[in-house]
Amino acid sequence: MSDRTRRIEFGDFQTPPRLAYDVCRLLEEFGIQPDSVIEPTCGVGAFVLAALDTFPAAGSVFGLDCNGRHVDELRSRLRARGEAHRVRLEEADFFGMDWGNNLSSMAGNLLVLGNLPWVTNAAIGAIGGANLPAKSNFMNRVGFDAIGGKSNFDISEWMLLEILRWFSGRSGDIAMLVKTAVARKVLAYARKRGVLIETSSLHSIDAKREFGAAVDACLLVVRLTDNPARVEYDYTVFESLSAPTGHRVGHRSGFAVGDMAAFESHAFLMGHSPQKWRSGIKHDASQVMELRRTDAGLVNGGGEIVDLEETYLFPMMKGSDIGSGKAWRGTYMLVPQRQVGEPTDPIRDRAPRTWAYLEGHAGALDARRSIIYLKNPRYSIFGVGDYAFRPWRIAICSLYKTLSFRLQPPIEGRPVMFDDTVYYVSFDDEAEARDTLARLQSEPAQRLLRSLIFWDEKRPIKTGILNALDWSLLDGMGGIRSRPQQVLNPVP
Ligand SMILES: C[S@@+](CC[C@H](N)C(=O)[O-])C[C@H]1O[C@@H](n2cnc3c(N)ncnc32)[C@H](O)[C@@H]1O
Known part of the structure; x- marks a missing residue:
């Protein structure tokens, strides 16, 4: 397999360090202070390094990637910084990982941070790749039915659904760079399944500039709670990482609503079209x-x-x-x-x-x-x-x-x-x-x-x-x- 096809199969587009630092600063402004950090597809470690600098109190940092060369590179970068002792690294497949075991050793407030591969199963199929969950039991576990029934889906969607599971009965945060369509689908799924989300937001990024990708992408930030009384599924969409204000998005009357203020002032027009389209x-x-x-x-x-x-x-x-x-x-x-x-x-x-x-x-x-x-x-x-x-x-x-x-x-x-x-x-x-x-x-x-x-x-x-x-x-x-x-x- 050529380097190019391998890059496609594994969605291997490393985050520019500046962007990873901007993301971590934003999380810090949100008051996120993790005790433990997981970077579940860490690559050469832009987010691991930014997290070490931004969250010095995080006692336990874990990075995983299926690409051994990336893991080795990150290991030597950590050694050069004298911080190898602060991070546990593993070369492994996200889908084959025993996450339950790993999570139990990560105490306190958990932050799952990073940039998952942006690749669809169809693109993987087209190049004869195999970077998919190995067994259908993985799909069942993440409630694939809820998002299934479609022939083309992003593997980051599966990964995010699995990550949501890590928080059952536990509070903490997820901050991931993903395609905007994936972020929205995952939030819709979480709402449908009653995942305990306290706040969530999407912050647009310029994917063309950052990754050379012609796709709408964003930082998805989700705060999970263990308190059902605090659940809120409406979320805020910001035009950029630095935008001070955004607009509210949510679900009403069975529809995803992209602009809550406009919807609510015109909701009286909701009903049935006099003629079916x-x-x-x-x-x-x-x-x-x-x-x-x-x-x-x-x-x-x-x-x-x-x-x-x-x-x-x-x-x-x-x-x-x-x-x-x-x-x-x-x-x-x-x-x-x-x-x-x-x-x-x-x-x-x-x-x-x-x-x-x-x-x-x-x-x-x-x-x-x-x-x-x-x-x-x-x-x-x-x-x-x-x-x-x-x-x-x-x-x-x-x-x-x-x-x-x-x-x-x-x-x-x-x-x-x-x-x-x-x-x-x-x-x-x-x-x-x-x-x-x-x-x-x-x-x-x-x-x-x-x-x-x-x-x-x-x-x-x-x-x-x-x-x-x-x-x-x-x-x-x-x-x-x-x-x-x-x-x-x-x-x-
Ligand atoms: C978009 S890159 C991002 C890398 C890193 N998170 C960053 O922000 O720079 C996606 C990463 O996911 C890794 N990856 C892809 N499929 C994976 C899998 N099944 N298990 C673990 N890592 C995977 C790739 O090797 C690549 O490093």
Whole structure:
């Protein structure tokens, strides 16, 4: 394995010493005075050394890393400083470690400090690596079910869940540099599982500058308590390590709330969207189902010129067109059903050329892997229903990092179809569509939605969030049409 792949597999990006000292100073300002410190993936020891200098009273310091060269380097740095006696070092795998035994020998207030590897299981898989918990019992132990059900996750997430366990029945602090998305997930997990958190905060760092990584990252600081009466799951997000004030984040009404103040002043708009937001069409066969009009005729994704009736052809726009506000580019989608599960064989008589085209590409369509295609008529698609054929629509791309709704009129007299990265609502009537757009663009709607959106997520715009906004309570002038008598009482 090359040095580069090894570096990826082990998320081996050492923290600059200045950053480790800045972190420790901040912890000191928070009043953290540990008796024992653990650096669970210590590398060459930026945090171990910063902790020795910042917390001279810490009687017991333990550093572990699976990379023997790093451990040796740290050992000689400690010797050079005459401090080898203050630190116990071990070359070992975090996932194979008997933490229980180690923890019992670390007395008093515990601080778990450091920078865990920022690598996902998918990235490890792609390079044929093995830096994952060896046994499923590890996943069970950390309550993997709670965060599981997803194919891609960060190993730092697993490590942090394990670290949280170390504090059951014990108070102390965790301070870790992690991806911001990981920090949020771990705090959500802790809340769900009733982990006794007293205070927590996220302090953004410039990951590009510090580690050359294009990802949102932060210092996560969690204070754990053994007193259930002191538990508090809302946390504060600071723009930087030195920012004096931040904004509160938490969970209300089943949602993660990124801006508590904005949410609470607009929470009366929480309810049910008057119309359910839907995602665009899923067909998993863009080569066959998506076509473009050229001078030579219709051309499919495979470059073939094809001759189809207009019956099942609709103008289409992709999420990237919607997200970037592009004009229609003469593309079409073949939409063989109006309802999910509708038989497709009538196409044979209604549009013989279209049927011949589908039959001619049956290989590609039958090869679609998802089980949903097997259980439905041949050539099926998903994301259709009456709503998909109303002419006017308001659309938003789930993947783009802007909250911008687009009014999409019909094109060539037909409703425009979207791919499944687009969420939309649809209307028969243009005036109603325009009025709804004005409500969605109004200040109160935008502020409520923004308070629920986390822009560093892969799909920041979620139907769950859109469906929670009751736009009937707004008028199109940015005003409030009616405020319900009973203002929604946020559930903590
Ligand atoms: C992002 S670096 C940070 C190193 C150090 N904590 C610092 O802040 O400079 C991650 C470290 O985790 C170590 N590591 C990765 N996987 C590990 C595992 N399974 N067990 C122990 N250490 C591991 C790597 O060798 C690397 O030193």
